[in-house]
Amino acid sequence: MLPLYLEGNDVMGIFYLYVSKLHLCYLFQEYSSALENASLAEKYLHGGRGQLVTPLLYFYDSLARLAVYPNASCSEQKYILDKVQANQEKMQHWAHHAPMNYLHKYYLVEAERYRIAGEYLEAIEFYDRAILFAKEHEYINEEALAQELTAKFYLEWGKNKIAQTYLTDAYYSYVRWGASVKVDDLAKRYPQLLAPIFQQEKLSIHSSEESTSFNSTSLSTLSNQQTVIGSKTSISDSLDLAAFIKASQALSGEIEIERLLSTLMKVVMENAGASKCALILSEDDNLALIVTAVCSISTFEYTSTEFPSTYLESSYDVPITLINYVKRSREILVIDDAMSVHFLASDSYIICEEPKSLLSIPIINKGKLIGILYLENNLTTGAFTHDRVEVIKLLTTQAAISLENAILYKNLAQAKERLEKYSHTLEEKVEKRTQEINEKNQHLQQTLEELQRTQTQLIQSEKMSSLGEMVAGIAHEINNPINFIHGNITYASEYVQHLLDLIAVYQQEYPHPLPLVEEKAEEIDIDFLATDLPKILDSMNVGSSRIRDIVLGLRNFSRLDESEMKPVDIHEGIDNTLMILQHRLKEKSDYPEIKVIKQYGKLGEVTCYAGQLNQVFMNILSNAIDALEESLVKDKAQMIKDKGKIRIFTELRDSNTVIIRIADNGYGMTEAVQQKIFYPFFTTKSVGSGTGLGLSISYQIVVDKHKGSLTCNSRLGEGTEFVIEIPMQQSAI
Secondary structure: OHHHHHHOOOHHHHHHHHHHHHHHHHHOOOHHHHHHHHHHHHHOHHHHOOOOHHHHHHHHHHHHHHHHHHHOOHHHHHHHHHHHHHHHHHHHHHHHHOHHHHHHHHHHHHHHHHHHHOOHHHHHHHHHHHHHHHHHOOOHHHHHHHHHHHHHHHHHHOOHHHHHHHHHHHHHHHHHHOOHHHHHHHHHHOOOOOHHHHHHHHHHHHHHHHHHHHHHHHHHHHOOOOOOOOOOOOOHHHOOHHHHHHHHHHHHOOOOHHHHHHHHHHHHHHHHOOOEEEEEEEOOOOOOEEEEEEEEEEEOOEEEEEOOOEEHHHOOOOOHHHHHHHHHHOOOEEEOOHHHOHHHOOOHHHHHHOOOEEEEEEEEEOOEEEEEEEEEEOOOOOOOOHHHHHHHHHHHHHHHHHHHHHHHHHHHHHHHHHHHHHOOOOOOOOOOOOHHHHHHHHHHHHHHHHHHHHHHHHHHHHHHHHHHHHHHHHHHHHHHHHHHHHHHHHHHHHHHHHHHHHHHHHHHHOOOOOHHHHHHHHHHOHHHHHHHHHHHHHHHHHHHHHHHHHHHHHHHHHOOOOOOOEEEOHHHHHHHHHHHOHHHHOOOOOOOOOEEEEEOOOOOOEEEOHHHHHHHHHHHHHHHHHHHHHHHHHOHHHHHHHOOEEEEEEEEEOOOEEEEEEEEOOOOOOHHHHHHOOOOOOOOOOOOOOOOOHHHHHHHHHHHHOOOEEEEEEEOOOEEEEEEEEEOOOOOO
16 A cells, blocks of 8 residues: 555555554554654654544554653653653643543553653553543543553552453453454463453353254244245244243343343344344333344344444434334234335335335333334345244343343442442442452552552641741741851951051050040950950851851751752751751750761762652651650660760662661660551650651652662660662652
């Protein structure tokens, strides 16, 4: 095709071809080829202006690039993220104006972006949104793709049971789409996860083959009989009782609505000798009829069932006049020759399709019209004999019961799904219907736990943010006047020195001053003033410098301008934290001084969230001071003898891992306390002394935000050590 398009300069055709190849390559995980075709398609983008295929280029281009992101270099990863961001801006614009067509595409790409960023909670939310919106607006292919990508996400996370649920949904969605090759591809890639489906299909095929073997005998026997309504010709001897029992069992064994309808269509057509069959179901108590299933055959060996779900008045699949007649009369209607019936002469379906024999049977259960079964034979007149009608009547009796059960099951399943969707709590349910519902409940429980952890982090983050703003505000207000004072002390010192020099010259030139001057000089002790005043100014200079250092430390600790990852000096953050805690380290009347021993290694600048790491240092050092003060209460004599010590040790390991150890020589903690030390709201302090959130938040900052580790080592009577390990360089979105 490509040479023809190139020869004819068919830009639109070339564009469509490359986008289609991009779609197929991505669908079968040939990502390199997908990106090549995306690049080629962009060269002919002007051929797709105003076409629906253009958004598909950006959609699959983003997905393909995110698929190769983990294996790309740092520079390539940055280019991929920039390219996807540009694509998403276009998709978001389209989604704003036509959410029914593009919003689920936007959500799916967002989910993949969060996946590669390691933000799993956000990824889960956007995967589910993409599936929901694709399903709601009947994008079966993209619903299947979203379910498959969600399954791969959970597989990479190690949650195989949840992945199996989504993969099963994807399998059936691809089946409904008709993508048989993709279905086979899933079967090859995930044979273990899809094993339950294969076993069920083998059982269904085996049952269907046995039923077909019986019914085919019946049909071959019937094919030689004359079938005219009202004649005395009988073929009851040809009816296969075993085939009828098999058919009845097949109907009664189905509970899922679409499988039941497919089985019903096949069984009825085989036993009635019809070339087409349609099932029209009653939607509600108002008896609004919907053409739910239509089945037609080209030969008696091949059938195809479709599910149009259109209202009767809008359908072109059945004669509306005939169906309305049966709806009103609730009687079986058999017509040997449709062209000879006057009240059907004006029906558009009869005029267009010209069927020969017609049969319409109301399906009634407990006096309620469930639906109408319509059959036709377009090859011969008088196809529906009395015996065949009797068989169909028996089958529709069983079908009425099965349909009622299937509809009830479908309504219950939909109600339960809606309840789970809008519920924020989970309760223990008695006797789960299916394993799928169990797994979904487990998934919801995990989501709630993630939300609780996130809520805890948000509380602490808000608290620290407010504290940081307050500290930064105070530091700013102090900074201006202290800079004014510090800057003018130098000039004041010079001016005072000039005055003192002038007094010295005056004393030298006039050694015998007037009595009044001499009296005033003795009163103010001019010699002492000349000696002490420069010292006072020097002390003021030292004090103002100290205040400036404290203000600078407070501003560095709050780091409100460093919400993103930046290369920083870790040691500076530790020193600023120690400066803020200096008042707790000094000796007091009832507490000895706590000595801090710093053993810093050569680290260089570390890429991190500086403000958040300062929170970690603050939490751990504050806990160390608390532990030393508590140890003093428990054994004051020993603590006075050994003195409280906090040791801070840093080193670089393997050229990319920073190790920070913060240890105290306090009383230590038990094994039971160590196991819960990072749990939210767990604290060993008295009521009102601690929230139990500090170490929990610290753990999330180190592990989740910095992809590192935070461990606690402690033994009773020997003290406690916290070990922080984070990488030197990190990538962030």
